[in-house]
Amino acid sequence: MLIGYLLLLRKKVIKMLNKFGRQKILSAWWFFVLAVIGGGIVTGVWIYYSTGINSNNLEADILSSKLLNCVKENMNELTLNRNFEIFNECNLNRGVFEKPSNFYFRVFVFKEDELVSEIKKGDFSFEKDCFIEENVVAIRFPKCSVKKQSFVFNNENYEIFVLAGVNQQGGRLDF
């Protein structure tokens, strides 16, 4: 189809140029057309492959689910012990949540609408950035996941609210 279109285009150009007796210029014109098409395809392919794969929303979702389940399983520890060690209890690496970090989370535990525990770790600036994307297109901003769950523990109503954000671009490394 492309060859057919190019042949048709060439015939038209020859016809037009023949009127002026300048058929020789055709080769230059033709190479220009090829360069434009080739350049367009190369640019398109380069843009497509340089975009990368963004898995931040998946990772934020995994982090929030993990925290939600972990906090729920450790309610005894959390309510009795003020120094609840979330990194050890939830199998999270302390180092990756130290600044500068690609991760952030904030966990609230409410008992009958009263805040009984709040834990936040990672890059705190993500919390504001998480919701910017709702209004504007922000490509390099963190992707976030919000989860909450209500349950009964020791005959009292509890609610866990988790916000998790991830802004990891990954990167090429030299070894």
Added chain:
Amino acid sequence: MNKKADTLILEQVIFIILNIIFIASLMYFVYDVGNRGFIYEEGYAKQIALMIDSAEPGTAILVDISKAIDIAMKNKNNLENIISLDKKNNRVLVALGKNRGYGYQYFSDYDINLKLDANWLSIVIEEKSD
């Protein structure tokens, strides 16, 4: 008259051959870029990091990495080192070419063992022993 017609036919033949060469090289370029290592490096690194993060301790995962092995063999890379873990920075490293690779962080704190077996990568995730 015949000489002019011959020239015209020759011109058309050369024109068509040049077009075929041009389109074939473009198609080869698109195919070649799609099969280059850097795309697979990123894909495998992110896939493995997400698997580690979503796994529970005591999980064993098998990942088909036949495409990564093909590319690494093409690049004459040592197969033992194509997928590794940077445990200090909690990062999955995938290197299918020479001296360069892709790194992606995971947030979980487990004891992780990677083992390559033919076209499969086995990931064994255990609770961290202090």
